[in-house]
Amino acid sequence: MIIPKFTVEQNNDFLIVVARTPYIKASEADYYLLENQFKFYCKPYFLRLTFSNRIIENGSEKAVFNVNTNEFTFHLPKEIPGEKFTDLDMVTKLLDKKKPSIQVLSSDTTNKIIEDDKEDEEEDEEEDEEYEGDELEGNNKEDEEIEWEFEQVLEPEISLDELKNKAHYGFNDGYVNFFKGLESEILDIIDFDNIDNLNKSQITQQRFNTENLKFDDERYMENFIFTDDIQEFLKYQSKWEKLYEKKQLKQQQQQSNNNNNNSINTTEVEKKEEQVKQFNPSNLDELVDDDEQQQLESSVQLDFQGNVIPQEILDKIKSLAPPKIEITNNSNNNNNNNSNEEVVSDKLIQFSDMERDVMKNLPNRDYIIKNERALLLGLIDIVFAYCYNNIVNMGDDNIESPWNICKLSGTLSCCETFSSLDSVMICIFRRSLTYPLYRNWKLSEKVLQDCKYIFSLGKRAILKVLLEIRSILEPHDLKCYLNRLYIDDYCVWLQYASKKKLKSLTASLESFQMKKSMIQWPLEEYEKLVEEEGMVYMDDDDEEEDIDGDIQDDSTELPTIKF
Numbered sequence: 001m002i003i004p005k006f007t008v009e010q011n012n013d014f015l016i017v018v019a020r021t022p023y024i025k026a027s028e029a030d031y032y033l034l035e036n037q038f039k040f041y042c043k044p045y046f047l048r049l050t051f052s053n054r055i056i057e058n059g060s061e062k063a064v065f066n067v068n069t070n071e072f073t074f075h076l077p078k079e080i081p082g083e084k085f086t087d088l089d090m091v092t093k094l095l096d097k098k099k100p101s102i103q104v105l106s107s108d109t110t111n112k113i114i115e116d117d118k119e120d121e122e123e124d125e126e127e128d129e130e131y132e133g134d135e136l137e138g139n140n141k142e143d144e145e146i147e148w149e150f151e152q153v154l155e156p157e158i159s160l161d162e163l164k165n166k167a168h169y170g171f172n173d174g175y176v177n178f179f180k181g182l183e184s185e186i187l188d189i190i191d192f193d194n195i196d197n198l199n200k201s202q203i204t205q206q207r208f209n210t211e212n213l214k215f216d217d218e219r220y221m222e223n224f225i226f227t228d229d230i231q232e233f234l235k236y237q238s239k240w241e242k243l244y245e246k247k248q249l250k251q252q253q254q255q256s257n258n259n260n261n262n263s264i265n266t267t268e269v270e271k272k273e274e275q276v277k278q279f280n281p282s283n284l285d286e287l288v289d290d291d292e293q294q295q296l297e298s299s300v301q302l303d304f305q306g307n308v309i310p311q312e313i314l315d316k317i318k319s320l321a322p323p324k325i326e327i328t329n330n331s332n333n334n335n336n337n338n339s340n341e342e343v344v345s346d347k348l349i350q351f352s353d354m355e356r357d358v359m360k361n362l363p364n365r366d367y368i369i370k371n372e373r374a375l376l377l378g379l380i381d382i383v384f385a386y387c388y389n390n391i392v393n394m395g396d397d398n399i400e401s402p403w404n405i406c407k408l409s410g411t412l413s414c415c416e417t418f419s420s421l422d423s424v425m426i427c428i429f430r431r432s433l434t435y436p437l438y439r440n441w442k443l444s445e446k447v448l449q450d451c452k453y454i455f456s457l458g459k460r461a462i463l464k465v466l467l468e469i470r471s472i473l474e475p476h477d478l479k480c481y482l483n484r485l486y487i488d489d490y491c492v493w494l495q496y497a498s499k500k501k502l503k504s505l506t507a508s509l510e511s512f513q514m515k516k517s518m519i520q521w522p523l524e525e526y527e528k529l530v531e532e533e534g535m536v537y538m539d540d541d542d543e544e545e546d547i548d549g550d551i552q553d554d555s556t557e558l559p560t561i562k563f
Contacts, residue, residue: 001046003095003360005353008049008088015055015076015085021045022070029065029325031074033057038076049094052086054079064326089351089460090495091359167196169203169415171489172370178485188478191413200417207414207427215434215521221530223440230440233391240387240461243348244453250348349460355467362492375493376505377418378411379462380451382490384428385409386465387450392438401472402479407435412482421508422518430519441516441523448514455506459499466491 006019021042029042036054040047056079064073078085087093166176177196179186186193192206223230351359369375385408389401410416410427418424425448432444454461470487473479516523 002044004045004047005356006047006049007356008094010078010085010088013060013078013081015051015074015078015088017049017072017074017076019045019047019072019074020070021072024070026065026067026325026327029063029072031063033061033076038074040072040074042072048097050096051088051094053083062326064328066328087495089347090463091351091356092362092364092492093495095360096364167198169195169417170485171493172367172375173417174489175485178481182481185478189481190415192415195415203414203416207410207416211430211434215430216439217521217526220433220439220523221526223438224527225530225534227440230438230443233394233438233443234446236391236394238387238390238395238450238453240390240450240453240457243457243461247348247457347460349457349464351460351464351467354471355464358467358470359491359495362488365489365492367489367493369493371417372498372501374417374419375490376497376501377421377424378416378486379490379494380421380455380505380509381411381416381418381424381428382409382469382486383454383462383465384432384447384451385412386469387454388432388436388444388447391443391447391450392436397472402476404436405469405472406479406482408432412486415485421512425512425514426518429514430521433519433521433523445514452506452510455502455509459494459497459502462502463491463494466494 004019004021006017009016009018015038017038017040019040024042024045026042029040031038031040033055036051038047038049038051038055055076058077060075060077062075065071066073168174168176170178179189179195182189183193186195191210192198192203195203198206382405385405388408389397389404392404393401406412408428408431410418410424410431413431416427418427428448429444432447433439433441454465466487470483470491473483473487
């Protein structure tokens with residue numbers, strides 16, 4: 001079965017599901033509603049959605065198939081009108097199966113199951129006898145010489161005791177020996193080739209030592225004094241900053257509207273309430289004038305290729321469709337909402353069709369979370385790396401983007417696990433001043449601010465960032481393994497993550513102030529030194545004279561920088 005592309009919106013009374021189902025027979029379509037679950041079937045499509053609240057069949061539910069757009073539009077009544085359904089754009093979560101209930105089997109049922117098992121065993125024995133007969137016939141044929149290029153040896157299974165003693169890493173520490181068979185390429189994926197032999201504290205210490213070794217004080221001073229490119233990055237306004245400003249403006253408008261509403265007298269409020277009660281969003285046909293209705297009925301009907309659909313064919317399709325399926329050919333594609341004002345879809349963050357397809361294909365898993373705090377802190381580390389790449393590339397991605405994101409993230413490059421907000425902030429600033437092309441403190445602060453914007457925008461913004469990271473890493477020959485190790489699981493888990501804990505983390509992140517002294521490098525001394533001494537350019541022959549005492553002829557090579 002194929003899961004169709006779909007979207008879900010809501011208004012006060014209905015959930016509105018739009019599913020695109022080309023190449024189907026509408027007469028074979030069927031759907032039903034049960035508690036918080038909606039199921040739709042029309043060969044070869046099958047869609048099962050599980051919502052956060054209950055829906056109900058009360059006679060007002062309806063399904064409309066548009067022959068022009070090949071879309072089904074379902075209006076599913078809410079059991080409690082006005083109730084807000086959450087996470088309607090979390091595709092993976094909506095597609096999650098309903099947990100099966102535990103059934104108590106009677107003795108009669110048990111005997112029936114045993115009889116069924118015996119029948120299955122007899123069928124298996126018959127298939128084995130047929131296979132043995134085919135094998136005997138094959139032995140009578142002339143044997144062919146077979147050469148095997150590699151010796152095939154089955155490796156012994158690892159016992160549970162051995163697994164406990166192995167190093168665990170990846171999302172939720174759920175992976176062991178992940179890089180087995182990738183030993184020759186492991187350093188192109190992560191920083192450590194001995195990751196399977198390191199515990200958590202050893203990973204942190206080795207990462208810390210490597211950063212100290214790789215940090216280049218001269219490079220830092222150069223980026224501190226020469227800031228032409230960096231100034232451009234500091235002025236750049238990312239899409240996340242723009243969305244954050246829109247959110248702030250929207251909140252201000254809502255606040256002002258609330259204040260204005262409070263000033264309205266009681267009589268005016270009662271009049272408006274009466275008007276709202278008279279408005280029935282489930283029956284907008286009453287609002288259409290008779291002249292307009294006649295004009296719509298007499299309009300020319302066209303299919304999606306622009307050909308005229310004869311009325312008799314349309315009537316034939318309607319006659320074959322089930323009673324609860326309505327057939328229409330409205331070319332305006334307004335079936336998903338009878339009125340634009342009716343649907344509540346005022347979201348700042350919208351997922352693209354490609355992102356919805358990715359979420360649809362992600363495996364639904366049940367996670368027994370060992371350390372939720374570490375998972376949430378890891379999100380900051382990964383999102384910060386994404387923000388750096390986004391800013392220095394001015395919103396575009398390039399061939400270096402996978403390296404930028406993975407190298408700046410201690411989680412992706414070192415399988416690091418963080419225990420506090422301080423630890424993750426120190427890590428991301430140290431790595432942003434050690435590895436990338438531009439190493440500037442103000443730039444790192446700018447990146448951190450963008451990271452704060454994303455967390456302030458909420459779960460959907462973070463999920464969209466993770467999906468973008470996934471799309472960046474997936475085409476890479478080796479970095480794509482980090483999608484399996486971290487990003488895929490993060491994309492699924494985040495859809496179920498506690499919004500309350502995310503808000504708490506966001507509040508702590510917004511109030512956090514990073515200081516240069518926290519990263520244990522004398523950055524202020526380097527800055528003071530380069531401000532006092534300035535930058536001195538010297539030729540290679542002068543540099544060699546200082547080292548060897550040997551005066552060389554002028555060199556034509558590029559000059560080096562000396563402080």
